[in-house]
Amino acid sequence: MREGTLIHAATGVHLVHGSNTNWVILSEGDAVTLIDCGYPGDRQQVLDSLVAAGHSPEALTAILLTHAHNDHLGSAEHLSHTFDVPVYAHAAEVPHARREFLHQVSLGRVLRNGWRPGVLPWAVHALRSGGTTDARVSRPRPFPAEGALDLPGRPVPVHTPGHTAGHCAYHLGGAGIVISGDGLVTGHPTSRARGPQLLPTM
Numbered sequence: 059m060r061e062g063t064l065i066h067a068a069t070g071v072h073l074v075h076g077s078n079t080n081w082v083i084l085s086e087g088d089a090v091t092l093i094d095c096g097y098p099g100d101r102q103q104v105l106d107s108l109v110a111a112g113h114s115p116e117a118l119t120a121i122l123l124t125h126a127h128n129d130h131l132g133s134a135e136h137l138s139h140t141f142d143v144p145v146y147a148h149a150a151e152v153p154h155a156r157r158e159f160l161h162q163v164s165l166g167r168v169l170r171n172g173w174r175p176g177v178l179p180w181a182v183h184a185l186r187s188g189g190t191t192d193a194r195v196s197r198p199r200p201f202p203a204e205g206a207l208d209l210p211g212r213p214v215p216v217h218t219p220g221h222t223a224g225h226c227a228y229h230l231g232g233a234g235i236v237i238s239g240d241g242l243v244t245g246h247p248t249s250r251a252r253g254p255q256l257l258p259t260m
């Protein structure tokens with residue numbers, strides 16, 4: 059993997075910089091929870107990142123989604139089938155992950171914003187990476203209980219609707235970390251700002 063792609067954020071917590079979005083690997087012994095999966099086109103990088111974090115892909119125990127946009131849903135369906143692991147999301151995001159509806163910026167709206175700095179290169183990357191392909195998850199599950207999930211890393215889902223109806227952040231209390239998904243980002247190809255910020259309105 060490229061240098062700087064895999065960041066050891068805390069004991070048992072690796073942040074991975076995908077092609078445009080991030081995912082997080084939570085490790086506990088031999089078992090792994092994966093939070094988000096990047097774009098469909100990031101699949102090999104997801105697998106490589108598990109190995110780089112010291113695990114075989116077979117260590118996957120569960121996949122959690124912050125939300126069901128293609129750049130976070132990525133290979134969830136493929137990994138779920140291949141390694142026989144569940145995909146969890148907030149109950150309000152489950153129908154979105156099944157693509158009973160799609161709450162995502164349309165190609166037309168992106169093109170109408172094509173004059174803005176960075177928008178066209180970002181859109182081309184999104185198209186090439188599977189941003190508009192059918193990445194639906196056939197059997198996403200709602201969280202089984204309130205509070206910390208009984209999974210590696212013990213992440214606590216925090217419902218943060220807005221970006222999508224079922225968007226969730228995940229709190230890692232022991233590590234003092236919040237995985238904020240698209241609710242709060244540190245940069246975006248269409249934003250000149252660096253540091254904590256909301257996504258561009260589009």
Ligand SMILES: [Zn+2]
Pocket residue numbers: 125127221240
């Ligand atoms: Zn999103």
